[in-house]
Amino acid sequence: MSDFFAHETAVIDEGCNIGAGTKIWHFSHIMPNCVLGEKCNIGQNVVVSPGVVLGKNVKVQNNVSIYEGVTCDDDVFLGPSMVFTNVINPRSAVNRKNEYLKTHVGTGASIGANATIVCGHNIGKFAFIGAGAVVTKEVPDYALVVGNPARQMGWMSEFGHRLNFDGEGIAVCEESGEKYKLDNNQVSKI
Numbered sequence: 001m002s003d004f005f006a007h008e009t010a011v012i013d014e015g016c017n018i019g020a021g022t023k024i025w026h027f028s029h030i031m032p033n034c035v036l037g038e039k040c041n042i043g044q045n046v047v048v049s050p051g052v053v054l055g056k057n058v059k060v061q062n063n064v065s066i067y068e069g070v071t072c073d074d075d076v077f078l079g080p081s082m083v084f085t086n087v088i089n090p091r092s093a094v095n096r097k098n099e100y101l102k103t104h105v106g107t108g109a110s111i112g113a114n115a116t117i118v119c120g121h122n123i124g125k126f127a128f129i130g131a132g133a134v135v136t137k138e139v140p141d142y143a144l145v146v147g148n149p150a151r152q153m154g155w156m157s158e159f160g161h162r163l164n165f166d167g168e169g170i171a172v173c174e175e176s177g178e179k180y181k182l183d184n185n186q187v188s189k190i
Helices: none
Strands: 070-072 103-105 143-146 151-155 170-172 179-183 186-189
Touching: none
Parallel strands: 070 103
Antiparallel strands: 143 151, 170 179, 179 186
16 A cells, blocks of 8 residues: 555556655656655646656646756746656767757746746745746756846745845735845745
């Protein structure tokens, strides 16, 4: 008896580690040597490749492929049909498996629907990637990025609200009341 749920159409390969309370839905494929933390939700038609590591409470929406080299910390949200790449210059006739680049997604980050994360560019904790964005460089903690190529448009709170900093570099989340400090183009919760 397993302590996770997998729909009968899901394919779970031997050698993967799946945390308690995780749910894996229709037509998803969990490949060997990947790690899914506790209480993850893996949507329909998702592929989790070998060596991928997902922390606790990661939400993966429908039609997402998480390729080798990707790691996600706790509480990450991967929106519907968003894309990770793993090779900078793919060619069908050229094997570049030894050139996979790593991508790390920090705690609490959200990646919107249909966004593309070009490999080798990390996403900071609590960053917010807008729907359809194409990320081609590192994304700082708490940053809000949108567009193609993605450009930073501001900062987001841990509750997912835009932060408006005053003259002293202080902002308050409208939902949680938590305070943040902007200093030297870096945001931290205070």
